[in-house]
Amino acid sequence: MNLAQLLSRLRADDRFLRHVTRWEVLAAEPGRFADWPDGLDARLVAALRDRGIERLYSHQAASVAAALAGRSLVVPTPTASGKTLCYNLSVLDAMLRDPEARALYLFPTKALSQDQMHEAHDLIEHLGAPIKVHTFDGDTPETARRAIRSSGHIVITNPDMLHQGILPHHTLWVKLFENLRYVVVDEVHQYRGVFGSHVANVLRRLQRIAAFYGSRPQFVCCSATIANPGELASHLCGQDLVEVAENGAPRGEKHFIFYNPPVVNAELGIRRSAVKETRSLAERFLATGVQMIVFARSRMRVELLLTYLEQAGRKVGIRGGEVRGYRGGYLPTERRAIERGLRDGSVRAVVSTNALELGIDIGRLDVCLMCGYAGSIASTWQQAGRAGRRNDLSAVVLVGTSSPADQYILGHPDYFLGRSPEHATIDPDNLVILMSHLKCAAFELPFDAGERYGGRNVAEILDYLARQRVLHEAEGRYHWMADTYPAEEVSLRTAAPDNVVIVDQSVPGHRIIGEMDLFSAQEMLHDEAVYIHGAQQYHVDRLDWDRRKAYVQPVTVDHYTDAQRKVELKTLDAEDSRPDDHVGDLGLGEIGLVDKVTVYKKIKLGTHENVGAGKVNLPEMEMHTTSMWWRLPPDLAEEMPLAGLDLGDALKGLAHLVGTVAPVFVMADVRDLRAQAMVRAPFTDAPTLYVYDAVPGGVGYARRIFEQWTEIREAALEHVTACPCSHGCPSCVGAVVESGDRAKAGAAWLLARAAGRHAATAPAEPRPPLSPN
Amino acid sequence: MDLRERLARLDRLSRPAASDPASDPASGPAADPSRTLTEALGLREEATPGGTIWIRRDRRDLAQAAGPVGDLSGIVATELPHDLAWSEMLFLDTETTGLAGGTGTLAFLIGLAWWEPDGGLRVRQLFLAGPGREGPVLDELARLASGFRVVVTYNGASFDLPLLRTRARMNRRHDPLGGLAGWDLLVAARRLWRRRLPDCRQQTIEAAVCGYERGPGDIDGALIPAAYQAYLTTGAAGALPEVLRHNRRDMEGMARVALAIAAEARAITDEAPRAGDWRAVWSRALICERRRDVARAASWARLLRDPVAQGRADPAAARDAIRLLKRVADWPAVRALVCAGLAHWPDDAHLHYEAAVLYEHRLRDYPRAMTHARRLADAHRLARLEARLARPAPPGCPPPPDAL
Known part of the structure; x- marks a missing residue:
């Protein structure tokens, strides 16, 4: 059976289709080509022809033309669309004209730098020009550094090293x-949030230094598909950029399947394990003889899936070395060997963390399985882009986990497949x-x-x-x-660079098992806490707050601890406000938070x-x-009990729900945002939901949410309405023990009112609480 | 909320409540501090084409050695002019606003010293009145340096000289010391004395080798950046007089260390090797080796036999001596050292290796060679030795030397 046959069989398989929330077929598209840009050095054209490239894709030609015209530019390029030519051509053109010209390439990781160096080397060899390309990072030996500084024409580094x-x-x-003629910033979509805000400042510094030496480099930025590549890149580089819109790379027909494992516990919103579902799908695909990549979100899942796939492979005659794992922690030489194996076909399947999502060249594969949503639409498209040769059929299956973001995406494939609504956000002026x-x-x-x-x-x-x-x-x-x-x-x-280091003192000489930010450490690493790390329980013997160390040792106990955080939220300054569409007002401004963990409870596992x-x-x-806030009219508080609802529960549920949905829209990690609701907020004197950046000073997420509020509110309503749980689960308004048993109905009611609708369904019957506590 | 308020809040968040910048005496302006400052530091304001600079001039009675510096090869890292005279050296030491390096560290004091033809040591100190006034100071440094052939520093190759190059670039100037060869005394001190001293800090060498004690009151180097910072905020001299004195002592100390190095260089070349502190003997042997004077290196190495035999020396010294004696094919001496060494350090793999090679290839005592090869678990050698034992010696092979 080949891939096409397997896909038709799956299409006819009711048991499989029952869990497919969407089966999208993306039609094949032919490549769009353009003539060589005017003024491109003839030696480059000859070298490319030598490598079998007769014409450029339209986006490559447009990028080169813009650069040759002296403009800075950004080009959104999906995985493997030939993006390196978008910048290498203009950079090498400059160097052929002026042997003194220099360029700086920035990649977010060292592995990518290596890859790019080889890529550029290849082209230069064909050119036969004395152009030197070097990586310069933490691994560069001291002895080589002096030569690179003075004679490297293209220096490839990362933002941390530049900084x-x-x-x-x-x-x-x-x-x-x-x-310095060119600065190439690749993978700009990675530079968002805190990291992006820092990198924007590093680029400001870079331009300041360049100006001191009398140069004014052009920027060439490449991005994965996000909603605002032009805005992000302009913000990062601090200048207007030409946005090269069209992508001319061809692609074959691609099937994109959204697979949501069946619910096994509706009350708690738990579904069948995504790992097991991925495993059985992978077995079926492997048997068709395709080349496949499986993405998993954690290193542990990678190892687990790898073990399963090796077993499965043996059944269909695939040898051990043909199925490989790929993640941080593997040696560089091992990684290079796997990348080569994927390119030449000797590796049939690879299980990887997002380490392979970045632009490392592994050729193109037939099938991509994602065990869990990659966290953002941009990342998901990048992972999906690993499957799909230029002219052949390919398939992508996204297998959902029980996590809130996964459930949102699996429940709303249209949201995913429509034009990417994710805006990458930075605030360099934090x-x-x-x-x-x-x-x-x-x-x-x-x-x-x-x-x-x-x-x-x-x-x-x-x-x-100066005063300081x-x-x-x-x-x-x-x-x-x-x-x-x-x-x-x-x-x-x-x-906030400060972290608490977690020290396991049960082993001789102690062993550091991890680090945690200060806020979370107060909740999870206080004295006597039971902390779970890598599926192992640890007892916290002592948290040395001043030295930022938590001393733990492994234990096996029948409970875990749950600390109660008291957060005092004060609005310090309102800088913007407007009425919401139907109910209440929106505000944006600065808040002060005083956080204190006061008590903890021991909760028995299971019961x-x-x-x-x-x-x-x-x-x-x-x-x-x-923070942004949504102030609700106080009279709602009077209306709700009449509908059998509780305002407190509803607001708790609403905070959990918005905290789940909003990160998907603003391309934030769930940890970067927090939502908190108050029945009567002192500043607004009314029931209010606050959604704020979990970063001192904020990096712009709250502002985005303020701007996109209608969209996010609608999405939250849709999500909570569609969630199959009865009274609330971690995927929507939070577990019943957390938010209360009337949270789901209440949150839905509030959101429906805000959307100008009356709650269509009668609120669910309150249920008895789970435990007397 | 405007920026000012946010900064004020940040201020409150970032510093402990007790410290209020307004009440800090250090932040208050001082009344025309420059006059009293120059007095306190003994500085004179001098007009130069690029602007006014502050200079202090001193003279120390420290006689230079007679004649040329002599042959320093093998002791210095870079070649120095072979006819270098003492008066052609410029001693240099900077005091800086930090040790971090990079573009944000300033040299606020540049100390210079040289020998006048009459024998006295001239000292000049160029003081940076403020961080924006580097230009004329660097120009003055370039002017003074142009009369010399070599700049002498202590650890300057990796600290002071790159720092000054950076300052020149930042002020759009050429390297003021670009035309001078560099002699970093630290490199020489390490080669000569690291084997017998706990460390090679300048003050350690001064005291142990030159017998130069700085006396009490020498400021701790770690406090120097803060002294300048305090001056910038208050305009008062504060601890700066001590910093300038420390810098002058550094100059004088450097001159003394240079003299001691030259004296040691002469001793190595001119004197007949004689037993002494085994660590000094060891260093001298290695210096001669660096000079490619293998015969002399071996003469010094032979003197290590007794210290090794008495177990006083270090196995590393024994190994170096063996290497040098092998180069002159002094097999009896090699054997003596190997035997003496193994008597004291029976587990030293390197010595067993030397013994195995010696017995197999030079002394043709295969059973003994096997003893050592076994200690090394050297299967390859053992197999070869067994084969050698099994067959008669080839004709024409010289008889083994006499057992020693």
Whole structure:
């Protein structure tokens, strides 16, 4: 049986189709080509012809033409659409004309840098030009660094290295900065949220240093498919970019199947294991002789699925080495071997984390199975793009887990398949992030009074830093004056660098098993907590708050702990507001949060009985961030009991629901956003739902939600209405023990009113609580 | 909410409540501090084409050695002019706003010293009045440096000199020391004394080798950045007089260490090898090896036999000595060292290896060679030795040397 036959068989299989929420067939599209751009060096054209490339795809040609015209640009390119030519051609063209010209390539990971270096090498070899390409990152040996600094034409690095290793030492890179013609930023969709806000500042610093050496580089950005590649890239680079819209790469027919495993416990919203469902699907596909990739969200799931697939493979005559795993923690040489095996066909199936979602060249495969939603539409399309040769049939199956985001997507395939509504959001002007980078920038080059940074006036912040004695103001310039190296103190991947280290003291010499941010640590790592890590229970013997260490040891007990967090939310400043469509008003502004974990409960596994409690003695945590809020009219509180509903339950459910749905729309991780509702908020004097960035200062998610509120509210209503649970589950309004038994009906009622509808269904009957507690 | 309020809030969040910047005396302006400052530091304001700079001039009575510096090959990392005279060296040491390196670290004090033809040590200190005034200071440094052939530093190759290059670039100038060869005393000190001293910090060498004690009151290097920072905020001299004194002592110490290095270089070349501190002997042997004077290196290495036999020396010293003696084919000495070494360090794999090679290839004592090869679990060698034992010696093979 081949792939086409298997697909027709599945189409006729009722037992399979019962769980398919959507079967979309994406029609084949022929490639669109364009002539060689005017002015492209003839040697490049000859070298490409030499490699069998007779013409460029339309998006490649448009990118090169824009770059040759001196413009900065962004080009959205799905997986394997030939994006490297979009920038390599213009960069090499510049170097053929001016042997001194330099370019800097930025990739989010080291593995990608390696891949790109080989790619560029290949083309340069065909050119026979003396152009040197080097990667420069943490793995670059000290002995090679000097040569790379002075003679590397194309330097491939990552934002972290640029931030900590290159910019603060720019005087060692004079050749690069004096001749910097191009900056290539690939995978820009990765630069969103906190990371993106940092990277935007690193690029501001880069341009400031380039200007010092008299160069003004063009930017060439590549992005996966997101709603706003142009906006994101412009925001990142701080300048207007040409957006190359059309993609000219051909594709074969692709079947995209949304498969939601059957419900096994409607009350708790639990479905059959996605791993097991993926396993049995994978077995069927393997038997057709296709080449396949399976994505799983955790390293553990990768290993689990790998074991299953090896077993399954043996049944159909596939040898062990033909099914491989791929994830962080594998050695680079091993990874390269797997990538080669995928390209030459000797590896038949690979099980991977999102490590292979990024643009590493593994050729194209026939089938992609996703065990769980990748977390964003952009990532999902990237993973799906791994399947699909230019002219052949391919298939993608998304197998849903019980997690809220998965259930939203599986329940709303239209949302997924419509034009990607995800907006990547950054806020480079987040005060905390901005200030960190102003320090780094001042270290790199003194600020002139009145100098603008990222297009904004930063005089007040510079004065503030001078008062803090980090900078010294003299004769109209602000100089770095502390005896530290500020870039070392700023990590691009977190907003608050402080973490609690988890130390297992049961082993000799102790072993670090993980890290956790301060907020979560208060909840999960307080003294006497039972903390679960990698399916193992640990007892927290002591949380040394000042030293940021939690000492734990493995235990096996019949309970877990659940800490009660008391969050005091204060609205500090309202900067925008408008009425919602039918009910209530929306606000946007700054809030202050005082968080304190006060007590914890011991909850028995299985029965969820409360079997004890204890006090937690930890300092309060204070954070300021951006929030949007939805103020509901107080008279709703009077109406609800008449409908047999409870406002408190409804608001709790609403907060959980919006916290589930909103991240999908703003391309945020669930942890980046929090939602909290109050029956009577002091600021609005009414029932109010707050949705805020879980990052000091905020990075723009709340603003997006404020702007897209109607859409998100409608989606939340649809999601809660469609959820198959009876009274609430973690996929919608939260478990009944958490939100109350009238949460689901209440939240749906509120949302229906807000949409200008009356709740269509009668609220469900209240049920007796699960336990006396 | 405007930025000012947000900054104020951030301020409140980031610093402990007790510290109020307004009440901090350090933040208050000082009344015309520059006059008293120059007095306190002994600085003079001098006009240069690029602007005013602050300089302090001193002289130390420290006689240079007579004649040329001599042959330093094998001791210095880079080639120095072979006819270098003491008066052609510029000693340099900077005090900086931090040790982090990178573009944000300033040299706020550049100390320079050189020998006048009459023998005294001239010291110049260029003080940076403020972070925006580097230009004329760098120009003055370039002007002074142009009369010298070599810049002498202590760890300057990796710290002071790159830092000054960076400062020059930041101020759009050429490297003020670009025309000078560099002599980093730390490299020489390590080669000569690291085997017998706990560390090779400048002050350790000064005290142990030159007998130069700085006396009390020398400021802790870690406090130096803060001293300059305090000056910038208050305009007062604070701890800066100690910093300048520390810098002058560094200059003088460097000059003394340079003299000691040259003296040691002469001793290695000119004196007949004689027993002494075995660590010094060991270092001298290695210096001669670096100079490619293998015969002399071997003469020094022979002197290690007694310390090794008495178990005083280090197995690493024995290994180096064996290597040097093999190069001059002094097999009796090699054997003596191997035997003496193994008597003290019976588990030293390297010595067993040397023994196995020696007995197999030089002394043709295969049974003994096997003993050592077994200790090394060297299957390949054991197999070969067994084969050798099984067949008669080939004709024409010289008889084994006498057993020692």
